[in-house]
Amino acid sequence: MRAVWYERTGPAAKVLTFGEMPAPVAAAGEVRIRLEASGVNPADVGRRGGNYRAMEYPRVIPNSDGAGIIDQVGDGVKRFKVGDRVWLFNGQRNGRAFGTAAEYITLAEHLVTPLPDHLSFDPGMTAWCGLFADGPIVGKTVLVTGGAGAVGHYAVQLAKWGGAEVIATVSSSHKAEQARRAGADLVINYKEEDVVAKAMAFTHQRGVDRVVDVDFGGNLAATLKLMAVNSTIAVYATNGNRNPVVPMRELMEKCIALRALVLFALPPPLLAAAQADITKWLAAGPRLHNIAGQFALSETAQAHLAVEKGDKLGTVIVDCAR
Structure with missing residues (x-):
């Protein structure tokens, strides 16, 4: 699969590499998502820049949030099937090295939520x-x-x-x-x-x-x-x-x-309540979604710089399909 990664922290243009990696395989309790979009947050930029903490893994695929289509279902998964559109959070955080700046991600099903057809990124x-x-x-x-x-x-x-x-x-x-x-x-x-x-x-x-x-x-x-x-x-x-x-x-x-x-670090029951409530909120009517910038996967460094500047209005998105 195509992916973006870093093996040391520092400026985006110097440490982010775009290339090929083996695609992950969904383990028990996980789904694999073919990613359509990767959201870039200030925390993702801070981790890559080395402002949050030292490197936790030899190689990191950045970005925590994303959305896409499930294309593999691991043993024991009951909430989803192949073809479901979903959004996700905590893709790259403590305990996980590989985030959403890639074509695929595998993730525990409790971090994944159904996505209405008219939306394409994490809703908050x-x-x-x-x-x-x-x-x-x-x-x-x-x-x-x-x-x-x-x-x-x-x-x-x-x-x-x-x-x-x-x-x-x-x-x-x-x-x-x-x-x-x-x-x-x-x-x-x-x-x-x-x-x-x-x-x-x-x-x-x-x-x-x-x-x-x-x-x-x-x-x-x-x-x-x-x-x-x-x-x-x-x-x-x-x-x-x-x-x-x-x-x-x-x-x-x-x-x-x-x-x-x-x-x-928030307790799983609170996160589950958030997922359920956000789903209700999305279903209750049209919502406003500001896109501050959209970049190809190969342009992830530019997406990080757009967040780093601090003057964006809305969410910076990486299009994982291009």
């Missing part, structure tokens, strides 16, 4: 877990930082579907329009407006119940000022300040829960 496990891991959000106010980003755009849509009022922060007028189209009730341009003042006014000075945060360290000073009592901050990235000092007294005085998220 991180967004769902940030919103719902700590319970229902009906009647609550949710703040989504980076409300036009790959995770944030789905978080806004899922939060509205979940019955919340949604505040989204963005960095430009174009991104503001994207967040509004996704359903945000209030959009704040954090480069031009006072996020705390506007969020507190929107909540009648009560504060927000849940934050889905793309930059915990960078946003922390402002976030603590707008949290309600018995609220939750769900963190899936912290690039603005990777080692923030957390003022515990302020968290304690408002009983603020801090939830750190990385998909491969």
Whole structure:
């Protein structure tokens, strides 16, 4: 099969190799997926660049998310058959060296979910877990930082579907329009407006119940000022300040829960609930899916660079079939 891999971390153009590898074979409890699309996340870029941790395997096929068609079913698999369209997550994470930047991947069936015919990529496990891991959000106010980003755009849509009022922060007028189209009730341009003042006014000075945060360290000073009592901050990235000092007294005085998220470490029942709920959400009506860029498999290095730049609007996709 055609695949992209690296055997040392570093710049994408220097360490990513495009070539031929043996295709995997589905073992017991696994399915093999002929991949149509591979999603490139900041975590994938960080692992390849060496920013997350040292190399865990001699050779790594990058990228965790993807979608495609099942073409092999291992012994004991009951949920799927050959020909089913599916999406997947945790393709390359702890315990797995080979991800979705390839023509094929084998994966345990519990990491695979049916995909409606009109969709072609992963619809947002991180967004769902940030919103719902700590319970229902009906009647609550949710703040989504980076409300036009790959995770944030789905978080806004899922939060509205979940019955919340949604505040989204963005960095430009174009991104503001994207967040509004996704359903945000209030959009704040954090480069031009006072996020705390506007969020507190929107909540009648009560504060927000849940934050889905793309930059915990960078946003922390402002976030603590707008949290309600018995609220939750769900963190899936912290690039603005990777080692923030957390003022515990302020968290304690408002009983603020801090939830750190990385998909491969979350409990399987929570991930299963996310898969089931996302399927319901997709079936309930048309959804917005922003594609920031689409690249051929041989152009995976360029796809990684597109994510690395930090100015994308939506999800970067590698087309594994070309």
